[in-house]
Amino acid sequence: MKVLYSYTGSNEKVIVRNAVNAHILLVIKDSSNYYVYYAEEYASKVYLNKIRDMGFKPDPFDLLNFIKIELDEEFFYYLNFIEKNYNYNGKHIEEKVTGLKNG
Numbered sequence: 001m002k003v004l005y006s007y008t009g010s011n012e013k014v015i016v017r018n019a020v021n022a023h024i025l026l027v028i029k030d031s032s033n034y035y036v037y038y039a040e041e042y043a044s045k046v047y048l049n050k051i052r053d054m055g056f057k058p059d060p061f062d063l064l065n066f067i068k069i070e071l072d073e074e075f076f077y078y079l080n081f082i083e084k085n086y087n088y089n090g091k092h093i094e095e096k097v098t099g100l101k102n103g
Contacts, residue, residue, distance in 0.1 A: 001030040006086065017062040024061055025088055027051075028078065035078050036066060039088070046088065048079055 005027040007013060016022040016038050025046065026037040034051040049066035056065040069075040082088070 001028060001081070003027070004029055004034075014061055016066075017059045017064075019063045022063075026082060026086065028081075030078075034060075035069075036061065037078075037082055037088075048075060048082070 003026060005014065005024060007023065007025045014024040016024060019038075019040065021042050022038050022040045024036060024038045026035075028035040028037075034054055035048065036051050037046065037048050039046050047066075048069065050069055051060055052065050052067050054060045056062060059065075069078075
């Protein structure tokens with residue numbers, strides 16, 4: 001598993017195309033699969049999906065290119081990894097919300 005992108009607050013936001021005010025928090029590659037964890041700011045919600053095709057045109061980070069993770073085991077495996085290693089939900093390190101690994 002490799003994290004390809006992590007939003008830290010100090011880097012430029014990667015916007016989700018065809019979504020209302022949503023941006024990418026993490027992009028993970030595992031084997032030949034890509035996963036995207038993104039936030040919808042106004043609704044204060046986060047989502048975890050698979051990316052169907054990284055070659056999707058004009059932008060692989062298009063909401064139309066995201067698909068549901070069908071297996072619960074797969075979904076919770078990646079969600080647990082994110083919650084243990086990143087602090088987007090403010091549970092770790094004095095409740096500071098960051099995208100930095102382990103704090």
